Amino acid sequence: MKTVRLDGQIREVDDNAVLGDLIPDLSARYSAAIIKETHSEESSTQNIRLFTSAGDMVIELTQRGSELFAAGFFGVIGSAGTGTGSGDNGDAGAQLKVKWSDRQTVAFGDFKSGIVPGKKTRTYQPYEVILGCGGYDPDSSYLIFSKIKHNADHGADESGGVIGVVVSGRKIISKWNAGDTITGAERIVSKTDKSNSFVTDDRSTPLEDGMSIITYVGINARGYDADSGTISIEASESVEHMLIALKKNEFSVSLSASGFITDQSMKGGIVPQEVRDTRLAGTVTVRTKGKQSGSVYIYTKDIPGSSNHTVTGNVTHGLELVKLANKGCVFKVETVPPQIDLRGMALDDALKIAESHGIKVTADTDLTAGGESLAKRVVIEQMPPNTIEVLNEGRVDLKTVELSHVIGIKLDDVNAPRTCGIFREVTGLKWYDIGKMPLIFKFEDVTLFDPKVSQKITINIENTPKDEVEPFTLAMTNDSRKSTGLVGVRSVASKDFGPTSEPFEATNIIGKVIETEKIASLKEGDTVYIREVR
Incomplete structure (x- = not known):
């Protein structure tokens, strides 16, 4: 068996295990970071990860801190390579416990360090990490984390004892209380240190003993x-x-x-x-x-x-x-938090999401109606519009429409990436799961929409039809005609004109209407709501 660390958690794997065996549920599209075990003499680095009972943090070390880490000082809380090992106190995989926590600092210890106290009061900044001692006794040394700017004599050496600063996971400092522990430390690679570290999406990558996988x-x-x-x-x-x-x-x-x-x-x-x-x-x-x-x-x-x-x-x-x-x-x-955007959701699903966040909901319809009734309404607007504001107020007001008024479409990003991008931007689909555009003209088999494309936006010729336009093809007029930016759909095929009633060379095909049965009920002047079917 081999021992590896997956996102900070120790795992045992078979000797022949590969990356895919360890992360079967991670999409094959996503890369993972592979960090191989290194020896102490190779581990001098400006950044280390500290494993604690309240979460992980990253510390950027000073030169003195780097020297201590490379020399194995952090062995008091685990070896430099894997976060498990013997320390100066003789305990394998020893843990440092919270010794005290006050308004200014939280300290872990104690342990032997060999420092020579400078016996001076210093000014310390928030998030600095200090090596100090109690009663000027280096055999009772502590790892001290500064919460706020303060003046103190922490029994540090002449330099002031700052060996690093917390650059990630700072909120953990305020979480620490009696009983919390530091369980280990490991180096973090620099941007250019790739000799023993790399990213890969190759799930056949062999796993080695001591590897860390992020x-x-x-x-x-x-x-x-x-x-x-x-x-x-x-x-x-x-x-x-x-x-x-x-x-x-x-x-x-x-x-x-x-x-x-x-x-x-x-x-x-x-x-x-x-x-x-x-x-x-x-x-x-x-x-x-x-x-x-x-x-x-x-x-x-x-x-x-x-x-x-x-x-x-x-x-x-x-x-x-x-x-x-x-x-x-x-x-x-x-x-x-995750984004709280209820737009485009069926109302019953939106209510469940809001409830999971403790958010009170008001809406323009009866929320006490049965589930089937709520499932037939779609959220088109929410106030407040932003996640942080919704969480701050603890409430959200929703505007909805009948599902029959929301049309499903499929866009062709492969053949018309730029025009599809413009379409999403002007309809709002770029930001939300539902978009809208006004219906300005409907005659026989042609339905035209005007999503108000800015004159600053250039719609180049892209993905024009060749021989025939199929029924319910969605298109946008390009800049070769004055009606640039209009969006159209035809309910019947045409060999002469595109969905916006323009010649083929002026027609950029951007996709298809999927819920075709909803087109017939649309009227001029309607605001039409759309969402992508993926």
Whole structure:
């Protein structure tokens, strides 16, 4: 049998086990980070992961901290490679327990360190990690975590004893109480340290003893603290944009640079600048200006704040997966909280989702009606519109329509990716699971919609028909005609004109109407609601 660590949890696997045996439920589309065991002398690093009973955190070490880690000092809480081993106190896999916790600090210990106390009061910043001792006795040393800025003499050496700073998992510090423990530590690879670490979607990759496998990245949204129950709406709009971009629970790496990776799936979105802050390793932002506006960034090293970025969250798990990810890599993401967007749902399903979050619901229909009645209504609007605001207020008001007024469509991204993108943007399908557009003309077999495409948007010729347009084909007029941007559908085939009644060369085919029986009941002036059938 071999011992590996899967997302921080120790697992035993067969000697011939491969990656797919360990993660059978992870989509084959997603990559995982593989970190091989290294020896102590190879482990000098600026970043380590600390395993605690309240969760994992990442610490960026100072030079002194790196030296201590490489020399095996952290053996008091587990070996550098795997988080399990013998420490200076002689106990295999020893654990450090909370010794005290007050308003300023929380300390773990005690243990022998050999430091020489400087006997001076110092100023410490929030999230700094300090090696100090009690009663100036190095045989009673402690690992001390600073909660707030404060002045104190922690029995540290002349340098002040700061050996690192917590860069991810900071909320864990406020969770620690008597009985909590630090159980182990392991190195985290740097952006360029790939000799023993890599990302892969190859499920046939052999597993080796001591490997660490990271399968997802956890992100905590700015302004949301599930443990304390506190919520701030300071970044509610930009956080919602991030949640929309990650709504498939995946991050697709469009660009991998020396200090960050980006997902550009929502590039072009208009996002307000709500929170400017230092972008530490693990910080998540959305760009607010420039060609990449709307793109989501995750940082792999510390960078100053920028007026072009708004902070939307921080990584709580899987920073090493972020650091190893290359362009084209797709990995799983779990956000806290998950997005609460009820638009496009059947009303009965929306009520269940709201109830699971403790959200009170009001609506424009009788909520006491039977389940079948509620299942036939679809949510088209919600107030407040954003997840953080809904959670903050503890309520949501829903606007609905009959299911018969919502038409299912299927878009052809393979042959008309740009025009389908424009269609989603102008109908709202880019952001929500339901879109809308006004019906402006209906005559015989032709139905025309005007989703109001901006004159700034260019609709190039794309996926024009060749010989015949099939019934219920969905199309958009391209820029070769004055009626650019109109969307149309025909109920019968045509060899002469497209669904918008334009010649074939002016017609971009973007998909098909699936629920064709609903077209006949539509009337001029109606607002037509649509959702994609996948």
